[in-house]
Structures are given as C-alpha cells and as structure tokens.
Amino acid sequence: MSRIVAWKQSVVGAVIATVLAVPTFQGASAQEPLGRAALASTNLVAARAAFEALPEADRKAMQEALIWAGTTYSGAADGVFGRQTFDAVAAFQQSKRTPPSGILSPTERADLQASAQRARSAVGFTIVDDPKTGARIGVPAGLLPKTDINPSGGSRWQSTDGRVTLDTRRAPPNATLASLYDRNLALQIPGRIITYKVLRPDFSVVAGETATGKFYTRYDAAGSDLRGFSIGYDKALAPQFDRLVVAIANSFQAFGATAPVASAVAIPVPPSAQAVTSPPSGRRLIGTGIAVTPRRVITTATLDSCRELRVGEVAVGGSQQPQARGWLTIELPRDLSAATASFGAADATPDQSIIVVGYTMETGRPTLSVMPGTMSEGQSFTAPLQPGASGAPVLDGSNRLVGIVGPVSDDGRKVAGITTTRRYSVVPSRDLAAAIPGLGDGTKAENARSAAHIAAFWASALVPLTCAP
Structure with a gap:
C-alpha cells in the first residue's frame, strides 16, 4: 500500500x-x-x-x-x-x-x-462528463488510452496492455444498492478476497484483491437512479494505482456537477473481512473479545450498562473479573466456537503504522473489519474506529500484537456518514502477558502482510460482544 x-x-x-x-x-x-x-x-x-x-x-x-x-x-x-x-x-x-x-x-x-x-x-488526468451514465469522473487518460463501451452500457477506459480497466456503470431500473452490494460480495472467484465493504443509504463500496489484482467498485444512489464506477488493476501496479483510485474517487460525481454526492470524497479506511450471525433484534455491539482459552476472553469493552452479555453465541451471566490495567477477563460457561491462537508481541514507536482488527456493525450484523492507524506519543494511536473496536488487537505490519484498543465511546461523530480519525488509548502487549499464554515468544512474527492476510489469521480468535439494551 x-x-x-x-x-x-x-x-x-x-x-x-x-x-x-x-x-x-x-x-x-x-x-x-x-x-x-x-x-x-x-x-x-x-x-x-x-x-x-x-x-x-x-x-x-x-x-x-x-x-x-x-x-x-x-x-x-x-x-x-x-x-x-x-x-x-x-x-x-x-x-x-x-x-x-x-x-x-x-x-x-x-x-x-x-x-x-x-x-x-503526466498521467493525462482529465475530468470527463460521461455521456453513457451522466456521471462526472476523473480519468488518467494518458495511462488508459483505450476507450470503449463496457457490457453494462457504461464507458470503459483501459491501458494498452489490458492490465488496468476503469468502467462507469448505471444500474438497471430494478436494481437497488443492497442487491448490487450483495451480488458483488457473492461473486465466487478463486483467490478473491474482500478487503473493504460498506453499504449506506446513499452509496456502497466493495474493494478487494484477487490472486493477481486489486479492484474497487462504488455506486451512488439518488432515489432509484444508481450510478457508479469500478476499477481493476494488476497488483504490480499498486504503488501507482492505489493512489490514482483516490484521485478518481475524489473526483467522482455520480450525478454530474448538478448533484455532487457528499460522500464522494469520504472513502472510509476500514476494510471488512468477515461477518457473523446476526445478533437478536435490539442487541447492540459493544466491543471485540480475544479468545485466549476456549472459555476465557479478554476485552476493554464497558459492561456496566449491559443487561445481557453475549460473547459470540455464548450468553454470559454473573459478574466478571474487574478491570486490571485497563482490561477485563470474561469467563464463559461453555467453550467458544472461536479458536485460540499464539500471538507474537511487539512494542510500537511513534508514527509507526499499525492496524486494528475488530468488529463493526454493518447492515445489522457484527462484521470483522481492518482499520489502519498510526501510533502516537505515549500509549495511544489514531485511527477511524467505531464502538465495536473496544478490546480489538492492535498489530504491526508483521502481524505482531502491539496491544489492545482501550474503550471506544459512541458519540456519533462522523463526516458524511463516515467515522473520523481520532486518538485512542492502547493497553500495551507487555501488560497482557499474564493473560495470554505464550505471548511474546514471537511465534507469529512475519514479514509485512496484507490486511486481508492479517484479518484471516485473527478471525478465528476474535468474537463480537453484544448486549441487550
């Protein structure tokens, strides 16, 4: 990246x-x-x-x-x-x-x-009013000189070697944002991984990787009119085209200059990796738990106002062990379906890039998401987190545990519907050594890996914490 x-x-x-x-x-x-x-x-x-x-x-x-x-x-x-x-x-x-x-x-x-x-x-970046869809979009025409009409009836710009394709799209009259979103997620292609997804009332985004490439698809809605764009490119070109996706997305106006969409330049950072069973109606997501044994979970989520706690699918009653250095141990009445794992540990330095793997609530379901961040002075970092991230692992680029996220409050602070970047506390990994067997042995220290790889590794050890209102 x-x-x-x-x-x-x-x-x-x-x-x-x-x-x-x-x-x-x-x-x-x-x-x-x-x-x-x-x-x-x-x-x-x-x-x-x-x-x-x-x-x-x-x-x-x-x-x-x-x-x-x-x-x-x-x-x-x-x-x-x-x-x-x-x-x-x-x-x-x-x-x-x-x-x-x-x-x-x-x-x-x-x-x-x-x-x-x-x-x-240098890249021939030009703002184009697309006659096929009515959208306005920035096109690096110098890099994508081949033009055509795509199978969806929109316009297509492509590199001479076919390694990059940019399409505009206008959905058929019977389509909805949700149906397009679900269809994109359901595509079964070997090696295809969704690294980011979001569905909102006025737009949707699905991005990810294949064995050899990357893709990004967006749709914006005005009533029943759905317009969007997609771009796919060879992974070898990512150092340049990752950035060009930003430029294209910042320029995109689905309905031309007459109706710019507020969220067109607010592409949220957290990529989603996994969804779990929908919680019972009325339950709310309060945090993420790390399974350190089949019947023990640690978190920083605040449980004071939780009338009925569920850890994954396991209902938990009675009092829990009190906070210890900012974190809480939850003892379970039966084994979790989650699998515990061995975690390598690391200290972080200011300005170091980190990622957080935690649960967010997407379309009514807890969904495992990957959120980028940056370490700050002291035991803190900045990232665009939601309340479900309380207790989520904070990781360096080698998939080593820096710590877990401190309590994340829900104050509704968003820009164009997107959670903004803010500063949060972290419980450092050295304070968790007594709670996590084998922590610090470096077992899982690896070369820098993709967000999708790290999310897949942690998915089996993380569980959403929900409670009745």
Whole structure:
C-alpha cells in the first residue's frame, strides 16, 4: 500500500495513506480535526490559523494538490485542517529544502499547484462528463488510452496492455444498492478476497484483491437512479494505482456537477473481512473479545450498562473479573466456537503504522473489519474506529500484537456518514502477558502482510460482544 509516472496520494494515500492495503491498501478518509493536545504545538496552531484564513476553495485546492504532489497527505480534499494536512505541507516544504513550518507562502502555494499540475499532466488526468451514465469522473487518460463501451452500457477506459480497466456503470431500473452490494460480495472467484465493504443509504463500496489484482467498485444512489464506477488493476501496479483510485474517487460525481454526492470524497479506511450471525433484534455491539482459552476472553469493552452479555453465541451471566490495567477477563460457561491462537508481541514507536482488527456493525450484523492507524506519543494511536473496536488487537505490519484498543465511546461523530480519525488509548502487549499464554515468544512474527492476510489469521480468535439494551 516504483512508480510508472509521477502522480497523486493514500486510503484510497497516505494512499489511498495505507489504502487498498493496510500495509497494502486504503481509501480517502476524513482526517482528524486537531484536538487540544495537538494544538499545544506552536507550529500547528499557526499553521491552522493560516490555513483557515484562506477561502474554502483555496483550502480544498491545496489539499488536492498535496495528494497529487506525492506528499504523505491521504485525506479528503474537504478544506478541513488536520494533522495530515500539516504533515503533508511540512513534507512538501522539506522536499523543497525550506523550513517545514506547515505554512505555505504564496510562492510555495504556486509551486505546489505547479507540481500537482505536472503530476496530473503526466498521467493525462482529465475530468470527463460521461455521456453513457451522466456521471462526472476523473480519468488518467494518458495511462488508459483505450476507450470503449463496457457490457453494462457504461464507458470503459483501459491501458494498452489490458492490465488496468476503469468502467462507469448505471444500474438497471430494478436494481437497488443492497442487491448490487450483495451480488458483488457473492461473486465466487478463486483467490478473491474482500478487503473493504460498506453499504449506506446513499452509496456502497466493495474493494478487494484477487490472486493477481486489486479492484474497487462504488455506486451512488439518488432515489432509484444508481450510478457508479469500478476499477481493476494488476497488483504490480499498486504503488501507482492505489493512489490514482483516490484521485478518481475524489473526483467522482455520480450525478454530474448538478448533484455532487457528499460522500464522494469520504472513502472510509476500514476494510471488512468477515461477518457473523446476526445478533437478536435490539442487541447492540459493544466491543471485540480475544479468545485466549476456549472459555476465557479478554476485552476493554464497558459492561456496566449491559443487561445481557453475549460473547459470540455464548450468553454470559454473573459478574466478571474487574478491570486490571485497563482490561477485563470474561469467563464463559461453555467453550467458544472461536479458536485460540499464539500471538507474537511487539512494542510500537511513534508514527509507526499499525492496524486494528475488530468488529463493526454493518447492515445489522457484527462484521470483522481492518482499520489502519498510526501510533502516537505515549500509549495511544489514531485511527477511524467505531464502538465495536473496544478490546480489538492492535498489530504491526508483521502481524505482531502491539496491544489492545482501550474503550471506544459512541458519540456519533462522523463526516458524511463516515467515522473520523481520532486518538485512542492502547493497553500495551507487555501488560497482557499474564493473560495470554505464550505471548511474546514471537511465534507469529512475519514479514509485512496484507490486511486481508492479517484479518484471516485473527478471525478465528476474535468474537463480537453484544448486549441487550
């Protein structure tokens, strides 16, 4: 998550910043507004004031240019100042051997825009009003010179060697977002893995990998009118095209300039890996548990307001062992269907990329998801988490346990329906050694693996925690 040409950004930059992989892919995500801790820095305070003094159009143009200029920026071009914007501006300044103040002078802004334009021109990136679907979309025409009509009746742009294909799509009248979403998930292709999926009332996204490639499909809805796009590309081209997926997604307006969709630039970072049985009606997801023995689970979920706890499919009654250094042990009346595993342990350093594998609630079902993040100072990290992530494992790129996520509250804080990136506490792995047999022996330390591989490894040891209201 070697460039063929110079070009753009992450989640879809950090790429798509970690995009279609965490360490391999992400998509454009809403960035974290600066909190009080970050604002303690004089440079950050000054940079934020300078950024917010600009007109909104200029702020968005700067972020879009940061994506194209090859900086670390991986968020949406939304005009909102966050740590990603500051770091990307500072990185651009360092590349020009100027002091990394995070504040661009008028000359530096012009230089940034010129760099971005050169990158766009290098791939022939052009905004196209597609006559087949009525959508507006950015197309790297220099890399995808072959044009045609696809079997769905939309437009097709393709590389000369056929290794990259971009299609626009307009769904048939009887289709719904849910039916298209379900059909995409149900495709049975050897080696096909879904690494990210989301279904919302106005849009859906399914992304993943095959044995040799990557794919990303999106549909937006306005009533019964469904329009979208898909892109598939060879894995060998991921260093360039992961970032181009971000650019394309940021540019996409399903209904043209007349009705831009708010979520078009809010591609959420967490890739989904596995769904479990739907909880009984009215139950809510409160956290993720790690099975350390067949009848013992650890978590950081808050159980105080839980009237009836279920760990996976097992109902749990009675009191549980109290919090110990921020985590809780749950004793079960019978064996879980989950399988315990041996975990290697690791310490993390500030600015290190990590991923969180935990449960989220998708379409009424607990769904195992992979969420990228970055370690911060102290025992904390930043990531776009939902309440079900309480107790989820925090992992480095070699699939070693850094710790588990502290309690995650549900304050409804989202941008365009997408959970924003925020700072969370982590219970370090060294504090869990007594609870997890064999932890720290390095058994599962591996070379950097894809998000899909890591999620598949942890799926058997993780269970959703739900409770009655």
